[in-house]
Amino acid sequence: MFIDNMSSDCIKGTLSDIADITMGQSPSGSSYNEDKNGTIFFQGRAEFSFRFPTVRLYTTEPKQMAYTNDTLISVRAPVGDLNVAHTDCCIGRGLAAAHSKTNHQSFILYTISSLKKQLEVFNGEGTVFGSINKKSLIEMPIIIPPNKKLDEFEAIVSPIDSSIRNNYDENCHLIKIRDSLLKKLVSGELDVSNLDI
Template sequence: KQETQLKREIPAGWAVNTLSQIANITMGQSPAGESYNEDGIGTLFFQGSTDFGWLFPTPRQYTTSPTRMAKKGDILLSVRAPVGDMNIANADCCIGRGLAALNSKSRSDGFLFYVMKYFKQVFERRNAEGTTFGSMTKDDLHSLQVVCPEPGLLKRYDDIVSEYNKMIFTRSLENQDLIKLRDWLLPILMNGQVKIK
């Protein structure tokens, strides 16, 4: 059928929704500056995409006065330059003004993740054309239009994708642990505290 809002055809049974219709969205809010620390005291805190890794952010800052929270498994989306960068929260955490947290209302987090990957490409294309996106407001994010498959197809898609995502997430967490171990072990080996036989 022809979709008038998008000016293109979409399959029968599919629908055009706004992002806020399919996702729970929490915009970040920064806690008081004096509550920040790097000593692991309080709640894990991410201000923006600075600590983003390949898939998960690297814990660095904490806050004793958390404001807006993201749950473990939520998509962390950068809403300040670079707009659209994403990671997955690997623990409950506080999010600052540079981030938004998203999760699917229908538990189709795999679908939502790849929809947001698509939007990242859209933002990059607009930036390349000179339409700079310094930041994204709550209204901008809530009103993004998403083409959604009919529920049966969406469930089948998510059943397949979620297994692959679990495997990717597990391996990414293992990689983070190995990086920590390497960073701890390498200096000890270099200064001769430990010898390998």
């Protein structure tokens, strides 16, 4: 919509023109837990899945936060993998969060996704493994459409992103029901021997 058909009213800019970037900072290891005590914590891309990261860890000492629908960016090898924050969460040093300055969060997600090739260059840099720092990230060159076009884009794409989120929530709910029923079936608490199938 914007890259292949760039109109004359688009301008060249950088990622920092449209998004606030928060670089992650890891809390003390002693604050980590799997008991749902504190704030959801994502260290890096290890928790990434199709769209939303899988919750595994919590921290009682959150340092840097990402907020609901922020784009989460892997800043350590592999640089450039993306997910979306399902809820407010703490991010470790393997991640950065991008938050729209103008309430065009879907545009932020797909703009950063379109930068995949530029971001992958950073996987070959560094002495041990690839990484990208804040300066390099915020200076990534992008095309910025006028606000009217961004509003049109959000009107089309944001409902699609909402549907993906709703489907994800429904899947999570169904998984919990399945796991609960399986536990009862295996333990014999739920008797299905008289079912006519």
